[in-house]
Amino acid sequence: MDIQTSFLDRLFESGLLIDTGVDGLYGRSAQFEDVIAAFERLIDRFGGADGAEVIRFPSGMNRAFFETSGYMKSFPQLAGTVHSFCGNELDHMSLLKCMEVGEDWTKDQEATDIVLTPAACYPLYPTVAKRGPLPESGALFDLQSYCFRHESSKDPARQQLFRMREYVCMGTAKHVTDFRQSWMSRGVEMMTAVGLEITIDVANDPFFGRAGKMLANNQRDQKLKFELLIPITSSAKPTACMSFNYHQDAFGAKWGLNLEDGSVAHTACVGFGLERIALALLHHHGLNTVAWPESVRKALWG
Amino acid sequence: MDIQTSFLDRLFESGLLIDTGVDGLYGRSAQFEDVIAAFERLIDRFGGADGAEVIRFPSGMNRAFFETSGYMKSFPQLAGTVHSFCGNELDHMSLLKCMEVGEDWTKDQEATDIVLTPAACYPLYPTVAKRGPLPESGALFDLQSYCFRHESSKDPARQQLFRMREYVCMGTAKHVTDFRQSWMSRGVEMMTAVGLEITIDVANDPFFGRAGKMLANNQRDQKLKFELLIPITSSAKPTACMSFNYHQDAFGAKWGLNLEDGSVAHTACVGFGLERIALALLHHHGLNTVAWPESVRKALWG
Numbered sequence: 111m112d113i114q115t116s117f118l119d120r121l122f123e124s125g126l127l128i129d130t131g132v133d134g135l136y137g138r139s140a141q142f143e144d145v146i147a148a149f150e151r152l153i154d155r156f157g158g159a160d161g162a163e164v165i166r167f168p169s170g171m172n173r174a175f176f177e178t179s180g181y182m183k184s185f186p187q188l189a190g191t192v193h194s195f196c197g198n199e200l201d202h203m204s205l206l207k208c209m210e211v212g213e214d215w216t217k218d219q220e221a222t223d224i225v226l227t228p229a230a231c232y233p234l235y236p237t238v239a240k241r242g243p244l245p246e247s248g249a250l251f252d253l254q255s256y257c258f259r260h261e262s263s264k265d266p267a268r269q270q271l272f273r274m275r276e277y278v279c280m281g282t283a284k285h286v287t288d289f290r291q292s293w294m295s296r297g298v299e300m301m302t303a304v305g306l307e308i309t310i311d312v313a314n315d316p317f318f319g320r321a322g323k324m325l326a327n328n329q330r331d332q333k334l335k336f337e338l339l340i341p342i343t344s345s346a347k348p349t350a351c352m353s354f355n356y357h358q359d360a361f362g363a364k365w366g367l368n369l370e371d372g373s374v375a376h377t378a379c380v381g382f383g384l385e386r387i388a389l390a391l392l393h394h395h396g397l398n399t400v401a402w403p404e405s406v407r408k409a410l411w412g
Numbered sequence: 413m414d415i416q417t418s419f420l421d422r423l424f425e426s427g428l429l430i431d432t433g434v435d436g437l438y439g440r441s442a443q444f445e446d447v448i449a450a451f452e453r454l455i456d457r458f459g460g461a462d463g464a465e466v467i468r469f470p471s472g473m474n475r476a477f478f479e480t481s482g483y484m485k486s487f488p489q490l491a492g493t494v495h496s497f498c499g500n501e502l503d504h505m506s507l508l509k510c511m512e513v514g515e516d517w518t519k520d521q522e523a524t525d526i527v528l529t530p531a532a533c534y535p536l537y538p539t540v541a542k543r544g545p546l547p548e549s550g551a552l553f554d555l556q557s558y559c560f561r562h563e564s565s566k567d568p569a570r571q572q573l574f575r576m577r578e579y580v581c582m583g584t585a586k587h588v589t590d591f592r593q594s595w596m597s598r599g600v601e602m603m604t605a606v607g608l609e610i611t612i613d614v615a616n617d618p619f620f621g622r623a624g625k626m627l628a629n630n631q632r633d634q635k636l637k638f639e640l641l642i643p644i645t646s647s648a649k650p651t652a653c654m655s656f657n658y659h660q661d662a663f664g665a666k667w668g669l670n671l672e673d674g675s676v677a678h679t680a681c682v683g684f685g686l687e688r689i690a691l692a693l694l695h696h697h698g699l700n701t702v703a704w705p706e707s708v709r710k711a712l713w714g
Binding site (some may be wrong): 128129130131132135136137138139140142143163164165166167168169170171172173174175177182183186187188189190191192193194195196197199202205206209214215216217219220221222223224226233236237240256258260262270271272318319320321 | 465499528620
């Protein structure tokens with residue numbers, strides 16, 4: 111049994127996560143949710159004074175915006191489209207017959223207007239673009255939602271439905287790279303406060319296919335993505351618990367995000383993998399949160 | 413312009429809800445989320461002493477359990493299955509070509525193991541069944557999740573992705589019907605505390621097709637479903653903001669939920685439509701929560 115399975119088993123046994131029969135899809139206990147809520151309050155304490163606009167999108171987004179985003183070019187294997195039955199009563203009867211004999215009943219489901227949100231900030235850009243030019247002082251948003259990634263794994267830190275908290279900054283290149291830099295410092299400070307040892311490293315997204323390798327190399331060369339890594343299920347391959355992304359003016363150009371002086375906005379986002387952070391805490395300090403070190407409890411629950 | 417559109421427009425203008433370009437799929441402002449959080453704390457105050465086990469499932473569930481549930485028999489039009497791209501690099505190239513020329517790129521998406529949760533309690537029954545017999549004193553669960561229903565509407569009270577808070581009770585027929593009865597009283601008390609005028613009425617689920625009419629009539633005749641109704645977008649057709657459902661032993665038999673004495677468990681659930689309740693409050697007391705009557709603010713924010 112590998113170390114990932116055994117941590118997952120311990121999480122199931124303790125009741126912190128609840129097996130649903132699908133790898134990467136779990137229920138959460140009150141104690142698990144309490145850790146996430148406490149960590150989100152810690153995020154609020156670090157980011158609250160910045161005056162970000164809070165928006166909460168559901169776990170699905172407009173398919174048209176998703177198509178424009180280019181996600182299917184880069185990560186087709188991870189996306190989840192939502193499909194529904196759109197037939198009449200006769201179609202319904204054959205669907206039920208299909209189910210009865212154990213055949214594939216899903217092949218006639220039709221795509222709806224909704225796609226599962228792949229990262230909390232995806233629905234934001236087209237929303238902000240509709241508002242008109244951004245002030246030259248920039249704009250800042252605070253987001254959180256369940257996100258979907260179609261990747262089955264027994265690593266509890268790689269879930270198919272998980273929560274991402276994000277701050278998104280729009281403005282000049284200097285403004286958004288300063289924002290990213292300040293969150294890298296804050297990230298180190300926050301994780302130190304909760305007793306986690308971390309490293310920060312240049313990273314790349316899991317672009318699809320051979321052509322994706324070039325995109326990944328380019329992203330690394332230009333240092334567009336950093337990750338804050340914490341050992342969870344492997345000390346050799348620590349898990350990305352935060353990411354710090356500079357999109358240059360790519361999203362600004364794609365979505366028509368302009369500053370008042372007419373220039374294209376640069377954007378950056380900082381994301382917290384909330385389940386991963388909770389799991390890092392549970393792995394490092396033990397499965398019983400009451401027995402966590404006093405300093406950690408104080409940082410989280412005051 | 414009908415009254416529903418105009419309430420939706422006012423919600424968009426005030427920023428409480430955020431247009432995503434898809435009817436029934438909206439972003440939420442901090443103020444909107446604050447109303448939901450406050451109402452959930454009110455629910456906690458009424459239900460907290462009952463000692464329910466808190467479980468939080470994500471917005472998706474195991475497709476195999478969904479199939480067993482029989483949801484596709486009764487409500488095929490509302491369900492949302494999650495599909496993904498499972499091809500190789502060549503398939504990816506033809507997918508991208510498809511998108512480029514504006515053809516339907518979704519037809520080759522394949523169903524994953526995950527279906528969007530249609531009601532917060534659906535993932536619970538198979539989870540509890542795996543634990544073995546229930547104590548004769550019964551069991552009580554506290555759930556909340558985003559749920560999906562594929563129904564496009566300009567009525568803000570009919571959203572495609574919305575949150576449902578639920579209590580689910582399992583035990584003898586008397587135990588679970590007493591539970592349901594007590595929440596009907598609590599529901600009236602809670603809504604009175606927040607200044608909303610309500611009625612409670614026998615109801616039925618939106619079963620699909622002509623055969624569904626019989627199921628609906630049967631459900632009404634046996635008083636298996638009650639709804640707590642509040643006028644939101646129409647006073648002639650008030651909106652169901654809570655529902656009180658007695659499943660008899662149907663779910664117990666389907667999922668193998670037994671009491672320790674070997675009898676099949678009866679089940680009942682009480683659901684809060686959190687967005688609908690927030691909208692009822694906003695409609696009745698105005699879009700600025702700071703200006704709500706003092707008694708209502710006190711009940712919600714203490």
